[in-house]
Amino acid sequence: MRVINPDHRLIAHKLTYLRDERTDSPTFRRLAEELMTLLAYEATREVRVEPFEIRTPVAPTTGIKLSNPKPLVVPILRAGLGMLEGMVRLLPSAEVGFLGMQRDEETLEAVTYANRLPDDLSGRQVYLLDPMLATGGSMADAVRYLAERGADDITCVCLLAAPEGISALEDSVAALDIPVTLVTGSIDERLNEVGYIVPGLGDAGDRLYGVVQ
Ligand code: PRP
Ligand code: URA
Numbered sequence: 001m002r003v004i005n006p007d008h009r010l011i012a013h014k015l016t017y018l019r020d021e022r023t024d025s026p027t028f029r030r031l032a033e034e035l036m037t038l039l040a041y042e043a044t045r046e047v048r049v050e051p052f053e054i055r056t057p058v059a060p061t062t063g064i065k066l067s068n069p070k071p072l073v074v075p076i077l078r079a080g081l082g083m084l085e086g087m088v089r090l091l092p093s094a095e096v097g098f099l100g101m102q103r104d105e106e107t108l109e110a111v112t113y114a115n116r117l118p119d120d121l122s123g124r125q126v127y128l129l130d131p132m133l134a135t136g137g138s139m140a141d142a143v144r145y146l147a148e149r150g151a152d153d154i155t156c157v158c159l160l161a162a163p164e165g166i167s168a169l170e171d172s173v174a175a176l177d178i179p180v181t182l183v184t185g186s187i188d189e190r191l192n193e194v195g196y197i198v199p200g201l202g203d204a205g206d207r208l209y210g211v212v213q
Contacts, residue, residue, distance in 0.1 A: 001170045003180045006042045011035060015159065019201045028207050029082055030129060035159055035185055036086025043157050043183040044091060047071060048125055050163050069124055070094055072151075076101050076130040076142055077114060079204040083129040083157065094127070099145070101138045108195045110138040112145070122150035131204040133161035133184065134197050136168035143169070147176050155181045160200060162191045 008105055014027050017023055018031045048071070049064040070093050075084045078102040088094060100114025118124075125144050147152055156169070161184040173180040188197050201207065 001173050003166060003170075004042055004181065004183045005187050006039070006183070006185075012039050014038070015185055018159070019199060021202070023207075025210065032082040032159065032204075032208065033086035033089075036083040036129070036157070037090055039157050039159075039183050039185055040090040041088050043127060043155050043181075044071075047091070047184065048153075057104055066093060066185065068090075071126045071127060072118070072121065073129065074099055074117065074142070074146070076079065076128065076138060079131050079208055082208040083131060083159075087129060087157070091127075095158040096097070099142055101142065103134075103138055103195075106193075108135050108137060110141050112141065114143040117146075117149065119148060122152070124151050125153045126151040126155070128154060128156045129158075130156070131170055132197060132200075133158045133165040133169065133182070134191060134195055135162075136165035136172070139165070139195070140169050140172035143173055143180060144176070147178055152178050154178065155183060157183045159185045159204075160197050161187050162197045163189075164191050165185060165197075171191045 014031050014035050017027060035194045048067040052063050052065040054061060054063055071091060073087050073094045074097045075081050076179050077098060097117035101110045105108050128142055130139055143154050188200055190198050192198050
């Protein structure tokens with residue numbers, strides 16, 4: 001698995017405000033979107049394209065356009081929704097599918113509760129969005145599921161990752177015969193005893209959308 005952690009001061013600056021416990025939900029949502037757009041620039045570096053003939057006012061030339069089938073963007077609900085706008089702003093012709101997953105806070109195992117995706121993902125390049133890679137369980141399950149449906153190139157994008165989650169995802173995708181890339185805004189120090197990223201930013205879903213019981 002390729003891991004990309006872009007070294008960019010704007011990313012670090014925006015992440016600092018995102019982490020700050022004083023940041024309110026509207027500001028948190030705006031920052032998550034902006035960070036996603038910055039990370040999308042890196043994540044889409046190898047988006048599939050094909051040559052395309054055009055004429056400028058001066059001369060004919062060959063450019064490129066996105067290949068068909070178009071890339072599929074899949075936010076993992078709930079917190080991944082906070083990254084969707086930032087991604088499709090850069091990739092407006094992408095299709096969007098949804099996966100709903102919730103981590104059981106006792107066992108730290110992910111449970112899938114919703115799924116709205118094309119049945120056949122053969123030949124699709126997929127961008128999987130979730131702000132937090134903690135134990136890596138949710139992302140690993142999502143990658144496996146998309147690969148089973150035929151996705152042949154998966155890029156996971158998160159805002160923060162714990163080293164433990166990166167190792168777990170790496171181990172899990174090693175068995176797959178497709179390229180998997182992880183783009184993360186930060187590699188934090190560690191997980192704490194209840195599976196939260198340290199220093200992290202707390203519960204991403206709650207900070208985006210408020211606490212649900
Ligand atoms: C958070 C986060 C990831 C998951 C990460 O979601 O958005 O999906 O936890 O943890 P993991 O790497 O240990 O699996 P959560 O389950 O809290 O659901 P939510 O997005 O609905 O708040
Ligand atoms: N999920 C979150 O929202 N935050 C963490 O730190 C870990 C999992």
